[in-house]
Amino acid sequence: MPGDDPGIERALAKLRVRDVVTPEEERVFTASIAETRVIAAHRQIVRSGTTLSESTLLLDGLACRYKDLANGERQIQEVHVPGDYVDLHGFLLKTLDHNVGALTDVRIALVPHDALREITENHPHLARLLWFSTLLDAAIQRERILSIGRRNAASRIAHLICELYLRMQVSGLAEEGRYALPITQTDIADTCGLTPVHVNRMLRRLRGEGLMTFRGGEVVIHDWDGLVRVAEFDPTYLHLDRRPR
Amino acid sequence: MPGDDPGIERALAKLRVRDVVTPEEERVFTASIAETRVIAAHRQIVRSGTTLSESTLLLDGLACRYKDLANGERQIQEVHVPGDYVDLHGFLLKTLDHNVGALTDVRIALVPHDALREITENHPHLARLLWFSTLLDAAIQRERILSIGRRNAASRIAHLICELYLRMQVSGLAEEGRYALPITQTDIADTCGLTPVHVNRMLRRLRGEGLMTFRGGEVVIHDWDGLVRVAEFDPTYLHLDRRPR
DNA sequence: CGCATAGTTGAGACTATTCAAAAACCGTGG
DNA sequence: CCACGGTTTTTGAATAGTCTCAACTATGCG
Numbered sequence: 174m175p176g177d178d179p180g181i182e183r184a185l186a187k188l189r190v191r192d193v194v195t196p197e198e199e200r201v202f203t204a205s206i207a208e209t210r211v212i213a214a215h216r217q218i219v220r221s222g223t224t225l226s227e228s229t230l231l232l233d234g235l236a237c238r239y240k241d242l243a244n245g246e247r248q249i250q251e252v253h254v255p256g257d258y259v260d261l262h263g264f265l266l267k268t269l270d271h272n273v274g275a276l277t278d279v280r281i282a283l284v285p286h287d288a289l290r291e292i293t294e295n296h297p298h299l300a301r302l303l304w305f306s307t308l309l310d311a312a313i314q315r316e317r318i319l320s321i322g323r324r325n326a327a328s329r330i331a332h333l334i335c336e337l338y339l340r341m342q343v344s345g346l347a348e349e350g351r352y353a354l355p356i357t358q359t360d361i362a363d364t365c366g367l368t369p370v371h372v373n374r375m376l377r378r379l380r381g382e383g384l385m386t387f388r389g390g391e392v393v394i395h396d397w398d399g400l401v402r403v404a405e406f407d408p409t410y411l412h413l414d415r416r417p418r
Numbered sequence: 419m420p421g422d423d424p425g426i427e428r429a430l431a432k433l434r435v436r437d438v439v440t441p442e443e444e445r446v447f448t449a450s451i452a453e454t455r456v457i458a459a460h461r462q463i464v465r466s467g468t469t470l471s472e473s474t475l476l477l478d479g480l481a482c483r484y485k486d487l488a489n490g491e492r493q494i495q496e497v498h499v500p501g502d503y504v505d506l507h508g509f510l511l512k513t514l515d516h517n518v519g520a521l522t523d524v525r526i527a528l529v530p531h532d533a534l535r536e537i538t539e540n541h542p543h544l545a546r547l548l549w550f551s552t553l554l555d556a557a558i559q560r561e562r563i564l565s566i567g568r569r570n571a572a573s574r575i576a577h578l579i580c581e582l583y584l585r586m587q588v589s590g591l592a593e594e595g596r597y598a599l600p601i602t603q604t605d606i607a608d609t610c611g612l613t614p615v616h617v618n619r620m621l622r623r624l625r626g627e628g629l630m631t632f633r634g635g636e637v638v639i640h641d642w643d644g645l646v647r648v649a650e651f652d653p654t655y656l657h658l659d660r661r662p663r
Numbered sequence: 664c665g666c667a668t669a670g671t672t673g674a675g676a677c678t679a680t681t682c683a684a685a686a687a688c689c690g691t692g693g
Numbered sequence: 694c695c696a697c698g699g700t701t702t703t704t705g706a707a708t709a710g711t712c713t714c715a716a717c718t719a720t721g722c723g
Contacts, residue, residue: 240560
């Protein structure tokens with residue numbers, strides 16, 4: 174409902190980077206929000222398996238999609254930044270195959286599936302932009318497969334740091350070479366398919382090589398080109414170009 | 419155009435498993451195909467970065483999405499079975515961030531993006547089913563992240579074998595406990611984030627434990643429950659339930 | 664029949680893990 | 694303002710899982 178909530182503004186900014194969004198579409202998008210809610214860090218936002226009738230837009234804070242294994246290990250499949258639709262795919266899947274959790278305190282907006290369905294019936298272009306945003310998630314997840322499958326530990330971490338920098342930038346949350354990332358080394362380990370101990374050692378290495386620092390919940394990038402080289406980071410997969418979709 | 423091409427039938431079967439598809443929608447879906455084509459094994463079907471104006475439906479044979487790293491290593495992000503839309507996401511991404519290659523000789527159908535756009539404008543329910551099918555790819559890729567990130571080598575391979583068994587079944591290409599999988603151990607290695615040598619050893623182990631055999635391009639599952647246990651395979655993520663979407 | 668590709672096996676090396684413990688940090692309450 | 698308990702980070706040593714390198718065998722195709 175709120176006219177220009179900064180969180181909604183971030184979600185719109187994310188769309189605007191990829192295509193022209195008409196004022197009418199922005200109005201429909203904003204009007205689709207039924208309510209906003211605050212959830213504490215480490216709480217679940219959506220639990221795997223429950224039938225859903227609304228989708229969740231992340232307005233503030235960091236969240237993630239994750240799955241647990243029988244032995245208690247956790248794999249984070251995607252880290253979400255403000256402006257991300259964390260379970261838009263739940264609209265058509267009807268039930269999620271993974272959990273969505275709050276990495277920090279978060280503020281979310283709830284969008285009824287009826288409203289989304291209405292958009293697919295009457296606003297096909299806006300519907301395509303929403304579809305696109307789920308495709309972007311998929312692209313990010315594919316890049317994670319590459320990272321975990323074929324890159325070494327230092328490279329995986331460097332890649333994650335590069336990706337989040339650009340994604341935070343789109344949401345207007347990164348300054349020149351730095352951004353807030355108030356998560357733990359264990360969260361990074363769960364994202365990169367590593368152990369916390371090894372993440373710690375690799376972070377030290379990246380710091381020692383003057384590439385970046387991760388401390389006190391903040392990332393500072395000292396040598397972007399160097400970090401990109403270590404990560405073999407190519408931002409093509411983020412599709413940061415405005416085109417008719 | 420061909421009325422009931424078995425390949426198109428497989429694609430429709432994949433949709434029908436998840437929701438009711440009306441005869442009118444089947445007609446529109448079939449009519450969206452502009453032409454079919456044959457491509458030899460190991461050829462590229464879609465190259466990363468090129469601007470696309472049509473999407474590709476896999477009618478026969480096996481294909482994959484993959485990326486190469488600078489050192490020549492390859493990571494397969496998804497294996498495609500007949501009936502899969504291998505680059506439906508290209509409709510809105512406009513350019514792929516990865517390659518699509520033929521693992522075997524394949525037969526494909528090309529669908530112009532104009533036709534897809536038309537579907538989003540005039541057939542919202544069918545459009546949602548297409549959207550759904552890209553969400554299913556994303557779910558499969560998320561499960562791969564979990565596999566590569568947190569499962570050991572034997573478990574990853576077992577998981578892939580279980581997944582492909584169910585997906586081939588949906589396309590009507592699996593018999594009781596067996597299916598054709600004419601790919602190499604190197605392909606499996608590139609899918610699971612392993613080396614061919616290690617895949618070979620793990621396949622021997624799975625065979626030795628009486629769980630499954632992969633030989634001569636065919637998978638034979640001797641002990642489904644045992645294989646599921648090793649893989650920690652839970653098919654929820656394949657969303658094999660028919661629901662209004 | 665011969666060559667090319669794919670699969671198999673062994674030995675040794677290396678990356679990342681496990682286990683363990685200490686140090687630093689943080690919010691809370693006295 | 695400091696003490697306290699819990700969490701997170703850091704460090705070390707030993708281990709395990711997977712990789713690398715290398716060679717040999719089997720298979721399929723022309």
